[in-house]
Amino acid sequence: MSNPLKTSLLTLDARTKKRNAAETRFRAYGIAAIGAGLAMLILLLVTIFGNGLGAFQQTFVTLNVPLLEEKLDKNGTRDLEKIKKVSTFGYAPLLKKAMEETLTEYGIETNLKSKKQAALLSKSAAAQLRNYVLANTDMIGETVEFTFLANARVDGYLKDRVTRESIANDKSINAAQLDMVDALLAAEVIEKRFNLSFITGADASDQRPEAAGMGVSMLGSFFMMLVVLALALPIGVAASIYLEEFAPKNWITDIIEVNISNLAAVPSIVFGILGLAVFINSVHLPQSAPLVGGLVLTLMTLPTIIISTRASLKSVPPSIRDAALGVGASKMQSVFHHVLPLAAPGIFTGTIIGLAQALGETAPLLLIGMIGFIASNAPDSVASGFLDPNSAMPAQIYEWAKRADPAFYERAWGGIIILLVFLITMNTIAVILRRRFERRW
């Protein structure tokens, strides 16, 4: 009576069980893959912010400096040319004296020599003092309050990078100086706070990591992006429109299409050496100039822009083209009046992503020497245009990462945070554009 083929729906047969198991396994793989990815991302962000946030804070020393007339202007004539003859060495005694007086004022006892005491200040302190005096000669003879950068070692001590154990073999700082730092810290002469000049300032020499900033290289990157935008967008869009809407479909256009796709995959360093050979060696454009960097990055960005533009042109339904041609629009009118406006959000999204890619590119910039050392601060640095030597954000980060002093290492991480903020902003704009102007037919 029982049919052997008849099975109940309430019990799973072997095949179904196997299939269900396979499905469950696949889901587990997927979740594991995403989990691993997220873990990596969290690790990356934690590392970057853990290492880099310190760069946005800096240790400052506030001192009352007596601008002694006998050191700065012996004759008392206030003649600017005479005052200029006093080099930064001439200002060192003032700093020593200011430091001694401060120690006395707060009753801090130390057996360090005054030179060692003043060594807590950044090497840029004397120059800062001199610039102030040259700008305000009438203040000579007065006592003025200054806020100096502290030496990178002192800064490191406040950020726990430098410890009493780690300075055993360090000639730049000793335990007695750290005792003094502790005492000044208690007296609130030394304090750690937000440092705007890391974002706006220029790079600094190997001895003064505490003074180095990203500002000038941001400007270099900005000029390069202007060049890329001005060249890659019109050329890329024009090329895509021609290829997509006008060009006959034959083997020549097929070859061009394949080559554009291949160009998008060419390593960026190849574009760098191309730029070196063509723009610098043959055309003799200046080295380290944002113009050259921009040209190289344009070459690199063009394929990305062309591919995304063609994709967004393709996504415009052909019925729109038919409609335009049907009322007697010319091919060009149908493209410019109807197809291009509909494809624009896609084109802009692609362009912004291409720009973001170019902004983070380092290798080709190293080949064309976009690692110019610009130590002048704003506003002088702002005036530097397309042809003056400059650096770029990723190249600056690479430079810092390369230097010996661990204080620069912290600045490299800090630079990466700034770069990431730019990239995330650009990508967010791209996403918003896409969401906002996405059309449904």
Added chain:
Amino acid sequence: MKDTSMDTIKISAKDVQVYYADNHAIKDVNVDIADKTVTAFIGPSGCGKSTFLRCLNRMNDTIDICHVEGDILIDGEDIYDRRVDPVQLRAKVGMVFQKPNPFPKSIYDNVAYGPRIHGLARAKSDLDEIVEKSLRSAAIWDEVKNRLDAPGTGLSGGQQQRLCIARAVATAPEVLLMDEPCSALDPIATAQVEELIDELRQNFAVVIVTHSMQQAARVSQKTAFFHLGNLVEYGDTNQIFTKPSDPRTESYITGRIG
């Protein structure tokens, strides 16, 4: 109803051949299409009726592999002549497509686009007049007159198709080609469009491709039956549907092929 002079020949096709690469899609088609008349092209899918329709305003030029031979004369002028600019031709021969395809712009701009690019209106008031006239002749004016700034894509399917007809009419064409204009519409919208086609006949030669034989019988005065790229039979609609002379036409009409 105005007298429809069905004797004037508007379009005359002689020995038309169309090739898609090596595929011979239209074979030896000879047909005379009368002015102020609705001419229906019927036939099974892939018979070439749409292809032939698209030859009449050279829309096939946009397809690279398409190649047309023979003569198509409009008012005695060969539209495939070297000197003819297809852009100018298409202003004279308007087209309405299978799927309503308004521009994603306002209703006003949809209709005004053609007159604008052809310079038909000097002043804004002229343009307003053309837009109103076109929308009226497409029997959609009353429905949209209060929202001319609303997007054309926001209308219902039937309204969109009538908007597309208004857009085609706005360039003051002499011939109106319609490629299955009702296939994406519901019966009520279809009835409105069919009524409209009958009115349009007073001003234009209308050529309509349709899958629905009932529609062809309702709206057209002349019918052409295409089969496998051949024009099998062409004549008065009444005659084609009542006593077809070709056995293939009869089979198609009675539902045995197609």
